Amino acid sequence: MLFAWLLARRFNGKFLFRLEDTDRTRLVPESVKSMVEDFAWLGFDIDEGPTADDLKKAGYDWEGAKGFPGGPYPYIQSLRVDRYREVAEDLIRGGFAYRCDCTPERLEAQRQEQLASGGTTGYSGYCRSRNVPANVPHVVRFLIPEGQSVTFEDAIRGRIVWDSVILKDMVILKTDGFPTYHLASTVDDHDMRISHVMRGEEWISTTPLHVLMYRALEWEAPVIAHLPAILGSDGKKLSKRHGAAFCKTFREEGYLPDALLNFLLLNGWSPGEGCEQEVFTRREMIANFSLDRVKAAGAVFSFDKLKWMNAVYIRNTPDPELAELVKPFLIESGLKVDDGRLRQIIPHVRERMNASLKDALPFVEFLFVDQVNVSVTDILHQKVTLEQAIRVLSAAADTLRTSPSFDPTAVEEKLRDLPKAFGLPPKAVFMTIRVAVTGRKATPPLFESISILGRERTVERLQAAIASLDGGQT
Secondary structure, eight states: OHHHHHHHHHTTOOOBOOBOOOOTTSOOHHHHHHHHHHHHHHTOOOSBOOBHHHHHHTTOOOTTOOBOOOOSSOSBGGGOHHHHHHHHHHHHHTTSEEEEOOOHHHHHHHHHHHHHHTOOOSOOOTTTTTOOOTTSSOEEEEOOOTTOOEEEEETTTEEEEESSOOOOOOEEEOTTSOBOHHHHHHHHHHHTTOSEEEEEGGGGGGHHHHHHHHHHHTOOOOEEEEEOOEEOTTSSBOOGGGSOOSHHHHHHTTOOHHHHHHHHHHHHBOOOTTOOOOOOOHHHHHHHOOGGGBOSSOEEOOHHHHHHHHHHHHHTSOHHHHHHHHHHHHHHTTOOOOHHHHHHHHHHHGGGOSSOGGGGHHHHGGGGSSSOOOOHHHHOBTTBOHHHHHHHHHHHHHHHHSOSOOSHHHHHHHHTTHHHHHTOOHHHHHHHHHHHHHSOSSOSOHHHHHHHHOHHHHHHHHHHHHHHHHHHHO
């Protein structure tokens, strides 16, 4: 999908969204909503696609469904069934297809015979000359000519030749009247004037069927490109067993859409010999993309590389925008987000977000809770005794309570003298204060954190920590 979109944008073409829903046994209506949401999140602008009315007519209706700009056709295959039946009849009349009423039992018995004899499995052609009438339950099969050579030019892999097509007569129209992918996609590509078809390399073996259908219908075939598969660490096609495999998962895990697109681009495309650039803006992706640099071999999906790239995009995102991107994850975790505090803290946590937007959560949550869970064990360590910790926190509370200003510089000036006053290492003193105020040992810069938290909450937390330590003293 990414490569098709890039190609359309690169050459000022049109990018179409077509909903292929003719396999009714595997249809999951909720997945349509997910696809539409994925397109919106990825930022793919659609030139033509199903309108909101089309989606509703086909049974894909949900609150807020907007659909896409329409065009000359319904872009949902279940709304074009009559057209596919019409083409199937044309193929039958031309002698390129025939009706077949073989039962599942007959087909299975035929398969077992083929296996027993060591032959190639597939339909035997039993109904080729039987002239099955249209008024009985049947499928329509495309007649694969025996011994015919098929050649086509793959835009990525070059010329592919089949001296003899091993496919058996494949079903193109099912008993329920719905087409298979092969018929529907061929008809749609022709009707919608598709110039380039990009699909996974697993479809190469059935390409002869498409070529033969184009010949039979006397239609000009589009440019076909079979894209390399994205592989898991085991060398097999990426799937759910390898971890995240769907846009929704990456979105929910805090990945940025441009980072994901950039990563996927480099998984199957090369910027050219001598070019070491890895991070591309969306405009650069479009300007540099071409099919001749798409790789023929699949690449392993590296989650570590994706995390690295996502961190790069996070660091390059302006503070106000990054705050808005992080906010939903904070709300989802149950925090009461104050927009002002979030905008202030974001510049101090972006470098700590090493993989995902979710990485911000542990560093900023202290700002959006009424109180923090302070561990006495974390406050106390080998450099600070319980009594010293109480005195440090008391002095910090008194100093900050009376400070005329509460910006980071003023906070630092007020607290910098405490280590010397108590004869303790600065690191020990400030770690004691840090844990008391934020509940954590690792946080954004301490003085900025205190300033953003505010005088009242800071003093309250210092006093709460003192109370906890006093309780440990009794």
